[in-house]
Amino acid sequence: MKKLISIILIIMMILGAVACNSTKSNESKEEVKETEKKTDSDTDGEEVKETEKKTDSDTDGEEVERKPFKIGFSVWGTSDSHGRYVSQAASWVEELGGEVIVDVAQGFTIDAQVASIENLIQSGADIVSFCAYSGEAVIPKISELAEKNEVYFVMWDTTVSDPAIQEMVDSNPYFVGTTNEGQFEAGYETVEYLAEQGATDFVIIKYAIGVAICDERVDGASKAIDDLGLNLTYVIEVPEDTKKAVEDTLVNYPEVNAVVAVGGTAMYVTPSIQAIESVGRKGEVLTSGFDFSDTMGAELEAGDLSLVLGGHVVTTHFANLMALSAYWGDPINPDKEQLMIPYLTVTSPEDIDNFNKYVVGDVPPYTPEEMLDSISSDKTFDDFQKIAMEYSIEDVISRRGE
């Protein structure tokens, strides 16, 4: 009896596997046909785009064919507010007739990020969208994967400092472009703002090692410290116990009167505030952070926190729009330039309420019409850049007519 059941189960498994395989084969064949149509037996990137454009023009006249899409979105996590918000913003484009699959990479390592991209490609993504938070060394591997699987890829919140890597991705026909913020300027402005509040001796908390964004923010902050004749007293790197690290620093360097966390407000600034209080220096040491947190409203109100830069959640939205335009055969960024995204500066609880209501509330800040218009055929990259740079809470309020 057991043998019989085993045989039946094995046969069922084999039949199931064969069925799945044949379905997949059919799908693959269709995909291959579609790809062949797209690539037109040419491997050169620029020419691929030309062919696509022609095909689209032939079928729809001036109109671009907006075929359904599947975007694979890889993120470090959705537990922190920044990760949650960028994932939310990434899904705004679903209103344009597609699907966004969010995959949380299991760890801040290159391997984990590559595995995440592989999973997304396996799940049938037409486009992969990611941030090189594990370091830019991850980019060549993902670029290779995307080219091999003929999947478009776009990077957000990413700085590529190595010219060789930049050259490599630029030559990939499936690379769409990058979005980024002025990290150096943001670091610089943070120090400037704190200096205006009376800060003179700084401690910087780094949230990552070997990540260009983090390094650029630190460079900007360090430059401002130099330019303004201030002191950079100590740099804390990726502390396990932030409260203890800040306590130790404040005891060793009593002259410190400003703590700047260049990322992870919730993870690094909140414990820093506790540390400042525990060494009896509440009100004497200013703090600032990058990326929004759930507690920053109360901290700003209590005067424990001076400034937070963040709210650049649209970085993923514009990256996805850019990728979609390429996927639909009418790339808004044919030269693969870097699209700059502005930061929102938050210095009061009211700013946060408005952000929660107008940016990450129930209604996306851009309507489907506005999204399509921003990448329409009559728009250039400069127009697109202008739309991105106009992003602010005031901009959303005015577009909604409130």
Place this chain on the structure above:
Amino acid sequence: MKTNILRKESILSGIKRVILTLLLPILLYLVLVLTSFEKFGKFDSFIMTINQSMVNLAIGWSMMFGISVNLFDFSVGSRLVLAGLIGVHFSQKFGLLGLILGCVVSSVLLGSITGLVFSILKVPSIITGFAVLLIFESLGVILSKNMVNAISSEHLVLAKGFNIYILIVLLFIFVYIMYNHTKFGFQIKAIGGNERVATSMGINTAKLKFLTYVLGGFLVGFATILYVSNAGTIQPKDGLGSMSIAFTPIMGVMLGMLIKSCNSVVGVFVGSWSITIIGSVMVAFGWESRLQNVIVGIFLIIVMGFQLNRDKLFKPITTKKNIQTNN
């Protein structure tokens, strides 16, 4: 006269034990004082190093029972994070009581679930720990997506001022009694000594091991309260990130259990305190903060190597002393 001599010897032996116990942290603190008397000569700075070790001490005590029966469970951090998030969530509805009950009750439940998986499925403790760690981390992420992760400052009082000492002293009394003066404590030590012998003595090892998970869960609950109240926040972790929460406390426990001049419960305190001071020494020297883990790792290897090879190291001296005594 003889009684007086015996009493004197007993007092001297007690003083010697206290000195030997506190020798390591005191020496380390002296390094700090020598680095900068102005900064570390103050009583406040001394107290700060003790304060800083409290959270790791509480986590260390929660792991001590498990380690005593050779259970290596790296899920402690993930349980702490999940219980902390539940506690924060409950604090928003029921205030401080919500935080306390949310942390402790959920932690006991999570500890019990881990213990049940281990006991029923007979999966090795390390594997069980990793498996539940992945589940609890993911649950923490899911939970945090559906809640506002913010705790009111008025609910952080348990780690402020004397409150942290009151909580730690109460925990110490509880752990000390459980470890040294209960049947449960004796039995887990017997299992730790030799499980086969303990089983042949009629000790239900499976049941005892399950109970160490439950008891550990109860203590992790209190450690969670301290952790949240101390940092003012608890952030969900994924991708095995919660494991790092357990590393420093484990080092404190290992170090503490090797100190022979005192009870293990006190030893864990000494171990945790010593590890904390090492971190402070790094900053005092102005060394790159990433070097701290390197130094702590090297320190641990040296201390454990010394402790485990002490007999071999001192054998020539002891033998010589014995010969002289016999002569």
